[in-house]
Amino acid sequence: MPETTAARPSAEPGRADRPIDLLIVDEADDPFGHAFSSFATARGVAVDRCRLPVAARRTTLDIAGCEVTVDPAPSVLVRPARPPLPDATEDERFAWTECYSTFWSAAALSPRPVVNRPNEWGGVSRSVLSAVVTERRAGRVPVLRENFWNDRPPPDPDRWFHQDLGSFAVSDSPAGITFGRSRERTATQGWEQVVVVGSAGFRVTTADIGPRDVEAQSVAAVAALGLQFATVSWAIPAGDGPAVLARVNPFPGLEECRPVLREVFTTLLELLLP
Known part of the structure; x- marks a missing residue:
């Protein structure tokens, strides 16, 4: 599996030694990362796109007492990282986990802007799959109920939207769903x-x-x-x-x-x- 993505501006003639302004950590097939990289590059920004393991190997964390230095420390846009494939070896899984923790630490401790910066709540902060929990954490009072279920959808299924937690597809009917999430619907x-x-x-x-x-x-x-x-x-x-x-x-x-x-x-x- 290739570890770098599209052509990097830092590799262009005459720019090899130019410091990177913006690091986009994503997958090679992420269309958002590709489009945003092109947008920034067209405006004179030195952009580097790479996968998480590559970003981790390029990063140094220097810890001296309570002081932490991240080098290099460009601005960072964090996109979803694809975990190891199901048939990955234990060594591959271990290496990926080490890379993940290194990059996590660097992104969390960097003095430069990081979007979205990992924190004590995780890589997606306080947002979760549950709409009701997310709504409460966002400071709002939920007005519609939510139900997680396994083989037994809520009664009156026509009053709910249903999400298959295997595929995350949303439908009006729970038919064919084994493990699902249902949210009350309103007109x-x-x-x-x-x-x-x-x-x-x-x-x-x-x-x-x-x-x-x-x-x-x-x-x-x-x-x-x-x-x-x-x-x-x-x-x-x-x-x-x-x-x-x-x-x-x-x-x-x-x-x-x-x-x-x-x-x-x-x-x-x-x-x-x-």
């Missing part, structure tokens, strides 16, 4: 999603959702969860009720951001390179 007029970058929130549609300020609510929720970059999905009730937080994704994909991609990329670059 909705539609859905809205907001991409949050730092203190800015960008709605991905221009639909009329009334006076609901989902941008501000999304920014507040993401900040409460300890994140800097995330997408927040909302169910918009058919009546006058408040928007219902449905999901927080701490690793937004390219397609999620596409309707507001230029705004997202511009703000993200400013956040990483203030």
Whole structure:
């Protein structure tokens, strides 16, 4: 499996010795990392993209008493890391775990901007699979119940949305699901999603959702969860009720951001390179 991704700006003629401004740690097939790297490079930023094991091997942590120095220490965008394959050997798993812990420490302790920086809550901060737990951690009071189940979906299945926790696919019916998560549904007029970058929130549609300020609510929720970059999905009730937080994704994909991609990329670059 190749450990580096697309051509790195640092390898271009005349730039071999130029310090890296921005490190993107992702997988080679991550379209967001590829697109953002191209966007930053076009604006004169020295960008390096690599997989987590490569980033770890290039990083040195110097610990002297209570002082920790990370070298090199560019700004870092952390994307999802693919774990070892199921048929990996014990040595391969051990090596990957060591690389993961090294990079985790470097990203957590770096004095430079890191999005999203790992902390005591983990790599996705306080956001979790449970919508209700995430909603509470975001400082909101859940108004719809949630049910995790194994072979026994909740009664009145038509009143719930159902997610297969094997494939994470969402459907209106629990049929064919063995281990699932169900969330009560309410009559909705539609859905809205907001991409949050730092203190800015960008709605991905221009639909009329009334006076609901989902941008501000999304920014507040993401900040409460300890994140800097995330997408927040909302169910918009058919009546006058408040928007219902449905999901927080701490690793937004390219397609999620596409309707507001230029705004997202511009703000993200400013956040990483203030």
